[in-house]
Amino acid sequence: MDFTTAYILLPTAKILAVFLVVLLVVLFLTYAERKVIAFMQVRLGPMRVGPYGILQPIADGLKLFLKEDIIPLKADKFVYWIAPTIAIVPALLSFLVVPWGNETTFFGLLKEPTSAVIADLNIGILYILAISSIGIYGILLGGWASNSKYPLLGGLRSAAQMVSYEVPLTLALVGPVMMANTLSTRGIVEAQKHLWFFIPQILAFLVYIACAVAETNRAPYDLPEAETELVAGFHTEYSGMKFAFFYLAEYANMIVVSAIATICFLGGWLPIPYLEFLHLPPFVWFALKVGAFLFGFLWIRATYPRYRYDQLMAIGWKFFIPLTLINIFITAFFLLK
Amino acid sequence: MIPVSHVLVYSVILFGIGVLGVLIRRNALIMLMSLELMMNAANINLIAFSRYLDNVAGQVFAIFVMCVAASEVAIGLAIAVALYRNKNSVQIDYFNELKG
Amino acid sequence: MEALTQFLSHYLIYIIMGLSVATALGIVFSKNAVHSVISMLFTMVLIAGVYLLFDAEFLAAVQLLVYAGGIIVLFLFVVLLVALHKLENLRLYNTYSLFSIILVILLIVILGATFLTMPFGEAPKVVSNIVAGGSTEAVAMSLYTKFILPFEIASVLLLVALIGAIILTKSGAEQ
Known part of the structure; x- marks a missing residue:
């Protein structure tokens, strides 16, 4: 493999492939969300655009694209403009270290297989956590720059919530990292060849799911955008493409946390035990597991009522953090034994 | 790799900007931010020398500096909030009660 | 290959350094404290980039986690809490600012000149203690x-x- 292919063409191809897939998934995740919740509430959901409303997200996207971009009169224009960008860039950058397989030849396009991840950093998991912590600023600054009371309240709530839940989220991932003995995402998946980590790390797994829902501001922890009290939370004043950016960031973050859960607890691209005879390609297994998580997100939203804010903070600091610390002690005890 | 002296000049510039912030601004919060900048300038040196001398101790020290910076910010901001409660302002020239 | 390694080891770090100096100036000279906080966020991210180029990827991640994930959020929180509109009509800078600026420029020039004339050795091409694993x-x-x-x-x-x-x-x- 010569230099141009190895260092320029191949990374570009991988980046394009990953981002295309992510954006497509995000687009149809909005459709899936409306459909799933509609069926759970015995409704039909979007039905007008295309067969079964399948083209609805494209119509929505076009509408947002053509909509007038309103900037509130006393808004801080620079911050108002930069906030959606700060929200979406970290969400997309996280996909840099998400592996969708061990090695890939891009369906036989390449002669020799290449690693199925854009960059196999040796700080993979830490990188995702570090990058995704920047996403908070998009929400907080967007809320402040709108110069309006509901967005500010939503932004403050959301920042406090995300900072609080980042701690148990990180601590929950320490367990799998200790068992895999590496931070690299590929390394963690390969360490699960014999036993998926969600069995020994069941405590961390459950805490991770709860914190992931809170970290992405989804129901039942969607206090930052609680419609009944805060109109639409931090993005009340946003419209057009800037609003679309916030929306995209939220859904991209959902995919990121699902992908981390799949990598750290559910064996990434490895086939499901007792189903190996299906001989599906690795990325299909990966997509199936991530898809199951995404469905879980929608299911939880359709099932549970919203938490009260003080309850949310109390459960984060007084329950989840001690639980993850206990989990780390137990893991260390069994690893050292 | 760039010469060590360029890294040192860079960190001196950052440190100088931090000193400038503490000297000329009157807002306690921005002075705290400038303090953070000075700590980071020191950290850059530690990490650069850890690379140039091939010794990991510099990186370990940078972690300790970050610990100190984090606790300093927590306390500093708590003091700023307490001051704001008392005087309704974070402008440092309002806090002159110890002046003889 | 040569061109890319040349770029990565030489010019990229100067670009990042220049940008971070510019954003650091933004911290000190912004009129609005929120703009200062945003400048600080960018400065910290760029400094993490500098760490990355010195083969300290763990420290770069820790820098992002500690500063971007914790410290600057605290700053932003407090800045938003202390009703900034009350500060708008106050003087931003101290009376002897010009004097301070001259002093600081002197500090930078003297220290910088000293460092530039000092005989430092070359960086080792291969680092064994840090990068192994x-x-x-x-x-x-x-x-x-x-x-x-x-x-x-x-x-x-x-x-x-x-x-x-x-x-x-x-x-x-x-x-």
Whole structure:
């Protein structure tokens, strides 16, 4: 493999492939969300655009694209403009270290297989956590720059919530990292060849799911955008493409946390035990597991009522953090034994 | 790799900007931010020398500096909030009660 | 290959350094404290980039986690809490600002000239102690063996800061 292919063409191809897939998934995740919740509430959901409303997200996207971009009169224009960008860039950058397989030849396009991840950093998991912590600023600054009371309240709530839940989220991932003995995402998946980590790390797994829902501001922890009290939370004043950016960031973050859960607890691209005879390609297994998580997100939203804010903070600091610390002690005890 | 002296000049510039912030601004919060900048300038040196001398101790020290910076910010901001409660302002020239 | 390594090891770091100096100036000279906080966020991210180019990827991630994930959020929180509109008509700078600026420029010039004339050795091409197995492992091995006592003291320091911050921000009614 010569230099141009190895260092320029191949990374570009991988980046394009990953981002295309992510954006497509995000687009149809909005459709899936409306459909799933509609069926759970015995409704039909979007039905007008295309067969079964399948083209609805494209119509929505076009509408947002053509909509007038309103900037509130006393808004801080620079911050108002930069906030959606700060929200979406970290969400997309996280996909840099998400592996969708061990090695890939891009369906036989390449002669020799290449690693199925854009960059196999040796700080993979830490990188995702570090990058995704920047996403908070998009929400907080967007809320402040709108110069309006509901967005500010939503932004403050959301920042406090995300900072609080980042701690148990990180601590929950320490367990799998200790068992895999590496931070690299590929390394963690390969360490699960014999036993998926969600069995020994069941405590961390459950805490991770709860914190992931809170970290992405989804129901039942969607206090930052609680419609009944805060109109639409931090993005009340946003419209057009800037609003679309916030929306995209939220859904991209959902995919990121699902992908981390799949990598750290559910064996990434490895086939499901007792189903190996299906001989599906690795990325299909990966997509199936991530898809199951995404469905879980929608299911939880359709099932549970919203938490009260003080309850949310109390459960984060007084329950989840001690639980993850206990989990780390137990893991260390069994690893050292 | 760039010469060590360029890294040192860079960190001196950052440190100088931090000193400038503490000297000329009157807002306690921005002075705290400038303090953070000075700590980071020191950290850059530690990490650069850890690379140039091939010794990991510099990186370990940078972690300790970050610990100190984090606790300093927590306390500093708590003091700023307490001051704001008392005087309704974070402008440092309002806090002159110890002046003889 | 040559061109890319040349770029990465020489010019990229100068670009990042220049940008971070510009954003650092933004911290000090922004009229609005929120703009200062945004400048600080960009400065910290760029400094993490500098760490990355010095083969300290673990420190770069820690820099992002500690500063972007924690410290600057705290700053932004407090800045938003202390009603900024009240500060708008106040003087931004001290009376003797010009004098301070001259002093600081002098400091930079003198120290910079000293550093530039000092005979430093060349950087080693291959670093064995740091990069073998990634800087994470090297830092951890050092941190938990040689520096275990400072590490424990640092944890006590953080605990003290935690308790101190809670007590300081408690309002008078609750005490």
